[in-house]
Amino acid sequence: MVLKYYYDLLSQPSRAVYIFLKMNKIPFEPAVVNLGGGEHLTEEFREKHSKFQKVPFIHHDDFRLTESVAIVRYLAREYHVKEHWYPQEIRAQARVDEYLEWNHLNVRAGCARYFFDKLMGPMMTGKQPSDEQVKKNQKAMEKTLTDFERIFLSSEAPFITGTEISFADLQAACEIEQPRLAGYEPRDHFSKIKTWLENVKSECQPYYDEAHKPLEAWLKKIQKKAAKL
Amino acid sequence: MVLKYYYDLLSQPSRAVYIFLKMNKIPFEPAVVNLGGGEHLTEEFREKHSKFQKVPFIHHDDFRLTESVAIVRYLAREYHVKEHWYPQEIRAQARVDEYLEWNHLNVRAGCARYFFDKLMGPMMTGKQPSDEQVKKNQKAMEKTLTDFERIFLSSEAPFITGTEISFADLQAACEIEQPRLAGYEPRDHFSKIKTWLENVKSECQPYYDEAHKPLEAWLKKIQKKAAKL
Numbered sequence: 001m002v003l004k005y006y007y008d009l010l011s012q013p014s015r016a017v018y019i020f021l022k023m024n025k026i027p028f029e030p031a032v033v034n035l036g037g038g039e040h041l042t043e044e045f046r047e048k049h050s051k052f053q054k055v056p057f058i059h060h061d062d063f064r065l066t067e068s069v070a071i072v073r074y075l076a077r078e079y080h081v082k083e084h085w086y087p088q089e090i091r092a093q094a095r096v097d098e099y100l101e102w103n104h105l106n107v108r109a110g111c112a113r114y115f116f117d118k119l120m121g122p123m124m125t126g127k128q129p130s131d132e133q134v135k136k137n138q139k140a141m142e143k144t145l146t147d148f149e150r151i152f153l154s155s156e157a158p159f160i161t162g163t164e165i166s167f168a169d170l171q172a173a174c175e176i177e178q179p180r181l182a183g184y185e186p187r188d189h190f191s192k193i194k195t196w197l198e199n200v201k202s203e204c205q206p207y208y209d210e211a212h213k214p215l216e217a218w219l220k221k222i223q224k225k226a227a228k229l
Numbered sequence: 230m231v232l233k234y235y236y237d238l239l240s241q242p243s244r245a246v247y248i249f250l251k252m253n254k255i256p257f258e259p260a261v262v263n264l265g266g267g268e269h270l271t272e273e274f275r276e277k278h279s280k281f282q283k284v285p286f287i288h289h290d291d292f293r294l295t296e297s298v299a300i301v302r303y304l305a306r307e308y309h310v311k312e313h314w315y316p317q318e319i320r321a322q323a324r325v326d327e328y329l330e331w332n333h334l335n336v337r338a339g340c341a342r343y344f345f346d347k348l349m350g351p352m353m354t355g356k357q358p359s360d361e362q363v364k365k366n367q368k369a370m371e372k373t374l375t376d377f378e379r380i381f382l383s384s385e386a387p388f389i390t391g392t393e394i395s396f397a398d399l400q401a402a403c404e405i406e407q408p409r410l411a412g413y414e415p416r417d418h419f420s421k422i423k424t425w426l427e428n429v430k431s432e433c434q435p436y437y438d439e440a441h442k443p444l445e446a447w448l449k450k451i452q453k454k455a456a457k458l
Contacts, residue, residue: 051380052331063320070326077319090306091292097299102281104333151280 003028004059006049008035010218012112012178013068014056015211016170020072022207024081028058069100072167084164095161099152099168103175110144111175113137118182141179145190148172153192158199165203173200177212181219232257233288235278237264239447241341241407242297243285244440245399249301251436253310257287298329301396313393324390328381328397332404339373340404342366347411370408374419377401382421387428394432402429406441410448 005021005028007014021028033040033055040053050057050066057066060078065071076086087093114137117129129137152160152172160168176186176193187194201208234250234257236243250257262269262284269282279286279295286295289307294300305315316322343366346358358366381389381401389397405415405422416423430437 063323065323065327067327067330069330070323073326074319074323090303094292094294094299094303097302098294098296101296101298101333104330105338109334109338 001061004031005029005056006031006033006058007056008033009211009214011035011055012108012174013171015174016167017056017068017071018211019170019174019204019207020085020167021075022210023204024079024085026075026079026081068171084166086167092161096166096168099160100171102151103168103171106144107148107172107175110141111179114141114184115178115182138184141184142189145176145186145193149190149192153196158196165200169196169200170204173197174211177215181215181222230290233260234258234285235260235262235287236285237262238440238443240264240284241337241403242400245396245403246285246297246300247440248399248403248433248436249304249314249396251439252433253308253314255304255308255310297400313395315396321390325395325397328389329400331380332397332400335373336377336401336404339370340408343370343413344407344411367413370413371418374405374415374422378419378421382425387425394429398425398429399433402426403440406444410444410451
């Protein structure tokens with residue numbers, strides 16, 4: 001069976017699933033979707049590839065699946081990946097699920113909104129957000145990062161659910177890398193997040209850096225442009 | 230083992246899990262948390278009950294779990310509930326998961342924000358939202374309900390994943406009932422949603438009505454108050 005993975009490495013969950021695939025040596029055909037170019041928004045794309053019109057998604061022969069968490073849960077069972085990445089044991093799985101479900105309206109919503117309103121929105125519309133809006137978004141993001149440290153990084157354990165890395169760590173880390181593009185470095189404000197990010201990163205080399213290469217390149221471009229002003 | 234279920238029926242996912250428990254005849258000790266009274270926000274609650282400070286959550290003897298989707302996935306395996314509610318077969322499960330993951334930042338975010346900004350926020354702060362804000366939220370909610378019909382109710386099947394009901398239907402239905410409290414009835418604008426809601430409701434009686442009793446009572450109170458003005 002052929003697994004085709006559709007993604008854009010500038011999308012946070014696309015990076016998380018990409019690292020998961022690579023770390024688990026799951027063979028796949030890469031299919032890059034250029035979100036910036038709006039490729040996913042066409043009628044043709046909707047018919048031919050995905051009615052959800054977003055990434056990441058997979059085609060596993062004739063089986064199409066969207067949503068990063070659903071994809072990882074599916075792949076973990078289809079490919080029998082190592083237990084720690086997505087446990088099959090009931091309680092251990094529930095602990096990973098608890099983070100993955102909490103993530104959507106907390107870490108993801110907080111970090112992605114800050115990034116979108118401050119960088120992506122203005123790039124698309126040419127309209128800058130008000131200072132008040134940026135401050136409000138920053139406050140909401142900092143609230144969620146504070147909650148994240150308090151709820152999930154409160155023990156001395158190196159990862160969210162304990163001594164071993166799981167997909168929950170990948171999902172969280174890839175979201176928390178994103179606001180750097182809009183000028184906010186969570187590492188400078190949250191010491192537990194800083195240490196934990198180092199753990200995730202060093203556990204997933206060389207794929208962590210590989211997945212974040214387009215983000216780092218974009219960051220350099222932004223910094224260069226800012227230096228010229 | 231004792232299963233203690235903490236909930237408030239005015240919370241959408243609390244209702245969904247409540248109906249799931251009742252339909253599957255899973256015995257539980259009910260523990261009502263009064264969200265309106267702010268009971269969940271105290272330090273004592275955080276220590277004693279849940280560091281997440283939200284509902285629903287369960288205590289299954291010494292095992293504590295938050296997040297409705299994580300809870301249902303856990304209970305489905307612990308109690309061997311009927312396959313259609315939350316399938317164990319890999320692809321059928323992935324289809325239910327796909328909706329449940331999509332739900333957070335789409336149906337839930339859209340409907341809950343409309344409800345919160347128009348009704349809950351003003352009740353808590355005494356400050357009314359601007360017309361512009363209400364309109365913006367309504368537009369976002371209608372976009373997500375349009376997507377919901379297009380992506381998940383496009384076939385002639387009575388439920389989200391086909392001929393049988395799953396937890397995805399409960400989760401979606403309980404969210405879509407909520408904006409009525411703020412004066413918006415999705416049934417009046419979306420005919421496929423209207424038919425599908427009838428299917429979900431009639432499949433889950435008497436528990437659907439039982440779970441929505443506090444919502445209906447609140448709605449009557451609001452309408453009575455409005456009639457007096």
